[in-house]
Amino acid sequence: MNSQSILKVSEVFDSIQGEGSYAGTPCIFLRLATCNLKCAWCDTKYTWDWENYDIDKEIKEFSVYEIAKKITLSNKTHVVITGGEPLLQQANLVSLLRLIKSKRGKESNPNVYFIEIETNGTVIPTKEIMDLVDQWNISPKTSNSHNKQKGINLEQLYEKSLSFYKYLQNASFKFVIDKSEDLVEIDQILKKYNLPKEQVILMPQGATKESILEKSRWITNYAKKNNFAFSTRLHVLLWDNQRGK
Numbered sequence: 745m746n747s748q749s750i751l752k753v754s755e756v757f758d759s760i761q762g763e764g765s766y767a768g769t770p771c772i773f774l775r776l777a778t779c780n781l782k783c784a785w786c787d788t789k790y791t792w793d794w795e796n797y798d799i800d801k802e803i804k805e806f807s808v809y810e811i812a813k814k815i816t817l818s819n820k821t822h823v824v825i826t827g828g829e830p831l832l833q834q835a836n837l838v839s840l841l842r843l844i845k846s847k848r849g850k851e852s853n854p855n856v857y858f859i860e861i862e863t864n865g866t867v868i869p870t871k872e873i874m875d876l877v878d879q880w881n882i883s884p885k886t887s888n889s890h891n892k893q894k895g896i897n898l899e900q901l902y903e904k905s906l907s908f909y910k911y912l913q914n915a916s917f918k919f920v921i922d923k924s925e926d927l928v929e930i931d932q933i934l935k936k937y938n939l940p941k942e943q944v945i946l947m948p949q950g951a952t953k954e955s956i957l958e959k960s961r962w963i964t965n966y967a968k969k970n971n972f973a974f975s976t977r978l979h980v981l982l983w984d985n986q987r988g989k
């Protein structure tokens with residue numbers, strides 16, 4: 745294990761998981777910097793958009809030993825690793841996860857550490873990291889993300905990766921929905937890659953509670969009718985997407 749491995753970090757903070765299968769769970773977030781996509785509605789552009797954010801202010805480098813210390817000194821044993829795209833740093837992330845998994849929580853919470861990874865699903869994980877992750881939250885992007893207009897070929901990226909991810913049992917496929925037309929595209933993606941419907945979660949796009957609530961009404965109607973799971977975005981409802989919450 746190389747505890748001198750470095751990770752580029754955007755922020756580390758305590759909160760509750762706001763989305764997906766573990767929504768509501770108290771956790772510590774590790775947000776890693778940089779991303780290989782450029783989603784138009786991205787709410788964490790400070791992790792990768794260096795035309796609008798100052799890279800020197802936004803990214804800090806820490807050894808995996810320092811990050812493990814921050815995590816194990818908190819009273820949380822549920823760890824959500826997000827970004828940006830965290831798998832761009834997966835080699836060094838393996839060192840961090842090995843360190844964390846070798847420990848138990850503090851006296852008040854002596855559990856083993858549970859690791860969730862939030863990924864855009866374009867990068868195939870290595871066997872090493874697969875063995876350390878408890879839950880994969882894969883969020884394939886659709887045309888509403890406007891990556892195509894930025895010269896990014898999503899179809900090419902997902903061709904191999906989704907064919908890999910579809911076999912994972914401990915994964916959910918969380919689709920971000922902006923307009924009703926997105927539901928047609930999602931249906932096509934599910935069929936194309938043969939993704940397991942029971943592992944799919946539909947979630948509204950939005951950075952304010954008003955937009956989340958408005959979209960939630962028609963998305964939940966569709967979800968009920970078609971037997972899909974639905975997830976809200978608790979952190980937006982509670983804090984309007986403030987950083988570090």
Ligand code: SF4
Nearest residue numbers: 779781783786828864
């Ligand atoms: S994949 Fe995630 S972090 Fe990257 S640009 Fe899209 S929304 Fe932002």
